[in-house]
Amino acid sequence: MSGDAANLALPLSRLSAGTSEATTLYRELRKPLLRYLVCLGLSSDEAQDVVQDAFLNLHRHLAAGGSQENIRGWLFRVAHNQARNRQNRYDRNFSAPSDEEIDGASHEETPERAVLEKEKFRQLGKAIRLLTPPERECLLLRAAGLRYREIGEVIGIATSTVNDTVARAIKKVADKCNV
């Protein structure tokens, strides 16, 4: 699992400490949320909108005296549902970003390595697009640092199902990419 997990394990009591803590929370969770939404198939602008709405909802939720348990899972669930709503509203199916989404301006020092890197990402994108939606969502939420229980809460499936789905998805990706 990603190393972000430890950083994102937020002590919920921090939320009551004031605006600075809320700012810290936004700073820590904004990028993982954006990354999940963009990899889910939203455009950058759409992802920004969803993240802002999610934090706005969090503010309302906390102001209304809502539960402060597992704020990270709560935010991902809200963002995931909003992405789903957009999917239904615009009658489209989200899938992994196409190869064109990768502009190739990577950090590689030489053009050859940049080409190899882009090819690797192209293969990964192809493998991810072949996954079923639950497999893709489980894999991306896992890459965002969520635990299986949290993934289950976001998607609405049992933790044991998440376990099996993640294992199946990661094997498919490993086989397709020959890693």
Add this chain to the structure above:
Amino acid sequence: MCDFSEKLVAWLDHELSFEEAAELERHLEGCLECRSGVDAYKRASSELSAYCDEILESQARRGTSRLVLAAATIGAAAAVVALILALPRTRVERSALHRVQAAAAASPAIVAKGMPAVAKPIQKVHRRHAATPVQNQGANDAAAPGQASFALPEEPAIQIAIPADEMFPPGAIPEGMHFVADLTIAADGSAERLRLSPQLAAVERSTNQP
């Protein structure tokens, strides 16, 4: 396939219980297949994380480049507008001299008023002299500073000498009768008013003599 292979990913994600994890770790020591599986899943997870980062960064770069392009377009448009606004917008008035010159150039026999030494206003002009070169008094006056060469004249500034044969049939005008035409030129160079004054050459000569 090894029975433990289904638990490898969960073990990597620290999702197994303490007892299950300990059992799997003992198994890994003697199972090459599961160790290779763990390595492959680790690499796949790492690559997947890098892929997600790359997608996010590509989207951000694309958004930035769109912003830069939009800013450049707006900047270029603003520069063009500023350039247009900065251009001098003063209207260049054609001076009276230029208008007189233009009118004189368009007419075959225009003489400026007040230049009797060169072109006498009372003068019989024969047809063959109709195309006499224009005598431009204004151009001579322009060299002298302080004169009103570039000011609009308050009264008709030029006289046009027209041969009588051009206007009347032969014999209709008594011998020695001439016409002086006072032509007022409008601002656009067109003839605004034409006034003909009949004069006798003999009377003119006698009145001109001291």
